[in-house]
Amino acid sequence: MPITADYIRIADEIVADVRARKLMPGDRLPSITQLATMHGVSPSTVKQVFVRLEALRVIWRHQGKGVFVNDPALWMREP
Incomplete structure (x- = not known):
């Protein structure tokens, strides 16, 4: 079984939470530091997660306010 990069795995988990309606439109995601701590990764990994999710249009960032x-x-x- 191939090993998935941490940033892809975490991004996929967030997408799954949105699909399962655990996260709703407009919900604010935890900060970079909080997500890094929750997943046991570095803040730079979480930054990669946000870049990936933003490129996929799953999230949007508002400087000074957070990631939504x-x-x-x-x-x-639809699948």
């Missing part, structure tokens, strides 16, 4: 879940209708396709 985007409306799934903008990025999620």
Whole structure:
């Protein structure tokens, strides 16, 4: 079984939480430091997670306010 990079694994977990409606549009994600601590990774790994999720349009960032879940209708396709 191939090893998945931490940033991809964490990003996939966040996407799964949005799909399962554990995270809703407009919900604020924990800070970089909080997510790093929760997942046992470095802050730079969490920054990669945010870059990946932003590129996929799963999240949006508001400087000084935080990182928020985007409306799934903008990025999620039915399986």
